Amino acid sequence: MREAWVIGAASNRFGKMPETGREAATRVALEAIRQSGLEPKDIGYTFVSNCFGLTEKQGHVGPLINGGLGIPEVPSCTIESACSSSSAALHEAFVHVAGGFTDAALVVGVEKLSHLDTLTATSYFAEAADYAFETKNGATFPGLYATLANAYQKAYPMAPEVLGSVAIKNHANAARNPHAQFQKEISMDTYLRSPMIASPLRLYDCCPFSDGAAAVVVAAKEFVRHPVTEPLVIRASARSGSITEMQDRPDLLGLPATRTAAEKAFRQAGMEPKEIDFLEVHDCFTIAELFALEDLGFLPRGTAGRAEVEGVTARDGKLPVNPSGGLKAKGHPVSATGASQVVEIFEQFNGLAKGREVPRTETALAHNVGATGGSCSVHIFSRR
Helix, strand or coil, rough: CCEEEEEEEEEEECCCCCCCCCHHHHHHHHHHHHHCCCCHHCCCCCEEEEEHHHCCCCCCHHHHHHHHHHCCCCCCCCCEECCHHHHHHHHHHHHHCCCCCCCCCEEEEEEECCCCCCHHHHHHHHCCCCCCCCCCCCCHHHHHHHHHHHHHHCCCCHHHHHHHHHHHHHHHHHHCCCCCCCCCCCHHHHHHHHHEECCCHHHHECCCCEEEEEEEEEHHHHHHCCCCCCEEEEEEEEEEECCCHHHHHCCCCCCCCHHHHHHHHHHCCCCHHHCEEEEEECCEEHHHHHHHHHHEEEEEECHHHHHHHHHCCCCCCCCCEEECCHHHHHHCHHHHHHHHHHHHHHHHHCCCCCCCCCCCCCCCEEEEEEECCCCEEEEEEEEE
């Protein structure tokens, strides 16, 4: 296998886009390609993620993006893996580049939902769960993650301020991120006064619906003789799945797919959690960040909440987590989220994360989950 590098990464600001998903995806893709020092003609494959494109009455968007880039003859594939779609697309790009099937590949994730009312958007999101046993019976993702949070609280009792500390930290980071939807800090009082959405999850425990687009260029080391940016060496690209139906899981104290994907990734990289400098993890709800820290192997079960409260996961803490603001505050445009995590890591490595820098950026990990853990991707990056 060849060594694969991320040599370009770009994102727009998450929130509400005035343009179509197709237009936004083409624009950030071109920005990522230009940033990489390559030309569109150098791209051999494109992998596009767009879960809810049909809400814009547009499927098969990949060839349209390629046409906008001036490379209509390049093959494109749409990758869908719920909220982990563009991370799954990154895995495919890695496989193609490392395996020698192409010298350079483009990953694009995009979503536009702001033209939908809340009920309709929630209904689309809920289709990523088990429709027959969960969605059809009224379950939405706030309710499903609240079920997980209640199970965790029963095993490891915690005060509301524990989840609040996750939200406050991620909003503080997002306030310094020009790509973030919410660029405003919140206080503990604001958090505690926010309405209950699905007990114990309050409004500020939940990620927003977001529009957004992000793109990543992956290329072979041999193909990029003189990189114009500091590349991210892809040390590991691992994916896993687990039982989707929550009623069939042996326990609700974490996400099994994260555990198995992390085991694969660290084995592939020949590394241990203690060697990772900072993380971008899937915090669609604040409880999910606690799960991620424990399932990835960074903290023992039941201790992540205390680490959050004590500042371990702050940007200047021992283990910085979500310096971008995470899904919680940066935003969650479903299919763009995984790629946007890589954008944050790329900007940290290249000194572009002004005002939200983490102290050390030799290694990083990105963790992206589909739905309530039916799928998961874990990528590990390092400098050359």
